[in-house]
Amino acid sequence: MGTIAHQFDSAEQQQEAATLGMWVFLATEVLFFGAMFLGYSVYRSAYPAAFGEASRHLDILLGSINTAVLLCSSLTMAMAVHAAQLGSRRLCIGFLCGTMGLGAVFLGIKFYEYVEKYREGLIPAIHFEFHGADPQHAAIFYVFYFIMTGMHALHMVIGISLMGVLAWITRKGRISAGYYTPVEMGGLYWHFVDIVWVFLFPLLYLVDRSQ
């Protein structure tokens, strides 16, 4: 059996406390991103046409591929937790590395998109030459785009580092069928970051595509 800290009666109680604590943290994260989604919604309601035009300049193919990559990484993450629950460390490490790899692919594509946006002159305050009907308000869309995807990318970097630590402690033999809480909590974090992207993708890439 795994380690039980002295303040807990049982491994189950310890695991439940960790899960609740993690969800409290995730609730603060929901509100952190929620505030940005709120700001986005207010400005999109105010300038729907400018937001639509600005959104159509984003690369829908790369955005869609990245969404699929993240959904696949959530599957490998769920499989890593599953392997940890069964106590198969090698499989768990393999799936954690797969998750890190897919996370890196996501960041690579995101970086390429940022470079493209720089080339096209769509980065407010740095290089902005928008030739649409309403460049002033299109700039607001790009500010939200870069801040929201940037904060999401930062969470991805943290997530990938976290997966590295989990793979390391699994290798060290600190994860077993009796104690896999760290892998499970890392999984919650990873899936949460995936959920943020699930909302970012349609709100940033799919505004007014039918025009």
Added chain:
Amino acid sequence: MSETIVPRKTYVTVWAALLLLLLSTIAVSYIHLGWLNPVAAVGIAAMKAAIIILYFMHVRYSPRLVWVFVGAGFFWVLILFAITFGDYLTRGYLPAPAIWQP
């Protein structure tokens, strides 16, 4: 540990459903539905989020107390949106949504 071990098949099914929903959200965005477009986009995203939370994040198999904690975060975002938009939409700061116009 007493926690339920979800079979791998469930995870693969959930993953396939997520990819299907991704394709449907892209397809729907190219159909002109007016104010229903953003509603569909957020609705499909909410469905994806719900199945990730329930299956990948094991909330479906978790104690009810965890459900309360999960719900609290999203409920507070709802308050944030409701009060802010209650203000913006009723003071004429924003154009009235198309759905309100005759």
